[in-house]
Amino acid sequence: MPFDEIRGQDHAIGVLRRSLAANRVAHAYLFEGIDGCGKMLTAFSLVEALFCGSPEPCGACPACRKMANRQHPDLHLLEPEKGVIKIDRIREIQQELSLRPADAPKKACIVCQADRMNQAAANAFLKTLEEPPGNALLILLSDTPTALLPTILSRCQRLRFNPLSQEVVAALLSARGVPAEEARSAASLAGGSMGKALDITRQGSLARRKEIVEQVINLSPRNFALLTATAERLGHEREEAKEVVEVLTLFFRDVLLSRHGACTLVNSDLQACVEWTAASLSTRGILERLDAVTGAGRSLFRNVNPRLTLETLFLSLAVK
Ligand SMILES: [Zn+2]
Helix, strand or coil, X not given: CCHHHCCCCHHHXXXXXXXXXXXXXXXXXXXXXXXXXXXXXXXXXHHHHHHHCCCCCCCCCHHHHHHHCCCCCCEEEECCECCEECHHHHHHHHHHHCCCCCCCCCCEEEECCHHHECHHHHHHHHHHHHCCHHHCEEEEEECCHHHCCHXXXXXXXXXXXXXXXXXXXXHHHHHCCCCHHHHHHHHHHCCCCHHHHHHHXXXXXXXXXXXXXXXXXXXXXXXXXXXXXXXXXXXXXXXXXXXXXXXXXXXXXXXXXXXXXXXXXXXXXXXXXXXXXXXXXXXXXXXXXXXXXXXXXXXXXXXXXXXXXXXHHHHHHHCC
């Protein structure tokens, strides 16, 4: 993929382009930034440029075509298995990197979630960083670089990747055929991660958020049967109850912002609901509700029964 097609990471890509043009690509990089902001795409493009032998991957040569199909024999991917990168995988990679490249000038290895190496794996990997077999290019990706050994950090050229702006995420979603309104809403909830935005649009969680908020804000202590039935339904599973709490936290945060005149809301698809709630509550009332939601989050964390937690929460939200 040409660097031009990667959005929102002009700084990191500028640094890499200059290194490629000057033929001074580092032997190890650490790309740091949240999941889904373009670290992997950029790593692929850097390897592609190197294999293509041009500062801008041409997209047409055999090397670029193999890269586009994710089938280049000289590119190795190292990923956590069940959340951990173990020493066995590091040894396998070391073995692979020590072989002669099949047709690229050198081999390359992308380490996804590099911070998931356990202690033994990290120590073994350190040797690879110190003396890369066959002068291989190593690219580490991490959303939590502080979890990496300082000795690993100091041997990599570190490049910071920013969360994507809402405009970029919305535009990328639209380009994939997501309707404009839904793209804007998903972008506003994605926290700068295209990966998260895609999850939101795929899982129909926008519709679900709306459903949760509408059900909860219409509850009244006078209709206790409906209130308990809603708590029963939404609090059936702990994970679902956690989602309800997360949705309500964002919702009441938006209500507070709206009450004070802010117009950029996280819940942009719930604008009318937010405004209506903001108009019907005092600032103190909104803060009390935010407190109640935070308290419910803590209860769920402490393993209090999810149905009971939501029932208590819904009661405090419904009291006028
Ligand atoms: Zn090429």
